[in-house]
Amino acid sequence: MKLIYTNENRIMVLNVKNVLIGHGFEVALNNEFASGAAGSLAPFWPEVWLLKDDNLEEALKIVESFDTDISSITWQCDQCFEDNDQTFDYCWNCNAENSQ
Numbered sequence: 752m753k754l755i756y757t758n759e760n761r762i763m764v765l766n767v768k769n770v771l772i773g774h775g776f777e778v779a780l781n782n783e784f785a786s787g788a789a790g791s792l793a794p795f796w797p798e799v800w801l802l803k804d805d806n807l808e809e810a811l812k813i814v815e816s817f818d819t820d821i822s823s824i825t826w827q828c829d830q831c832f833e834d835n836d837q838t839f840d841y842c843w844n845c846n847a848e849n850s851q
């Protein structure tokens with residue numbers, strides 16, 4: 752087994768898991784509910800594990816392209832360099848207009 756993806760955002764982790772399953776990979780989810788404890792800072796992020804190491808490279812490529820997809824739907828603020836959702840016309844952090 753190889754750890755192939757982890758993120759503090761459980762939705763992202765679940766998306767990666769679903770994409771990999773969609774490509775025919777056998778994966779396991781770890782710590783899925785670790786961040787669910789009310790109000791506490793969880794020490795663990797949810798993790799996607801690849802069950803078979805022999806298709807690790809292919810799986811990593813898919814995960815990488817998935818990360819690229821995510822970054823392409825955000826824009827970075829010129830003023831404070833925060834990432835913003837594509838649907839925002841103004842930076843959520845400093846209220847600067849999206850110039851991209």
Ligand SMILES: [Zn+2]
Nearest residue numbers: 828831842845
């Ligand atoms: Zn900003």
